Amino acid sequence: MARSDEAAAFFHAVYSAVQEIPNGKVTSYAHIARLVGTPQRPRQVGVCLKYLPSDPSARFNHANVPWQRVINAKGVISPRSQPSGSRNQAAALQAEGVVVTTGALGELSVDLAEYGWFPRQLPSEAAEGLVPDDDDDGGTDEDGGVVGDGDD
Template sequence: MARGERSEEVWAWYEAVYEAIQEIPHGRVTSYGHIARLVGKPERPRQVGVCLKNLPSPSTDPSKTSPRWNSGNVPWQRVISASGRISPRGPSGASRHAAALRAENVEVNQGAMGELTVDLGRFGWFPDVLPSEAGLVESSDEENEEEAAYHT
């Protein structure tokens, strides 16, 4: 995805989503909706899926630079549905997704109807804020407390 192909607002959305997904720890999963909430747009879980659907592969041509965000540096496999189900994405998409999770030691189960699922109680990652923003939230709370104490 080249910067000129989309509006600045859309570019910023993709950047925020990809950056948030990079913070999901190895061996853990979260939902499309949780990523949307973490980046401040809880009403946009489907758009998180669109971002992942449009995530390009890294370049295999040594003479070409890979896109900044690609499936080699954004752990797309760590995002699944809120029910713990791996979404089918065309032929063999769910099995490829499951294989990538299993490579991280995430247990993937197969249901009676062939659906692939992950136990969110065991492998889920649902922080209130992104780890990269945790210090910002704490320091801003401290500043507000200091301000409040000063003004009382």
């Protein structure tokens, strides 16, 4: 999917960041965008995950990038173009022990206070001793939701 070096670098950064989300946890598209240094690009994070290769020979693919762990900022599994897409994501999360509930309108949700993963920086960067960028307005509120996450 990536058509330029910049796009390829962004896809690589997103897939690498998503690989760091722990089993049984979820985060938002906006939080991944923030972690990779592009807080204005949560929708592009979704595009990266949409085009994640299923080919197991690809460096990043459905088997080694836990795409199912990225949901929207409200804790809702975003609807897909195919009707079974959100149900497949919910099933993958449930297989990891994440409780997925169904709302009155049929939306599939995860309790971010219980299952949310919103570190200030990626664990790999912390291990390297890198200091997180403090000039964003993001962070988590007392309920575990991401502050400044928008409607991604």
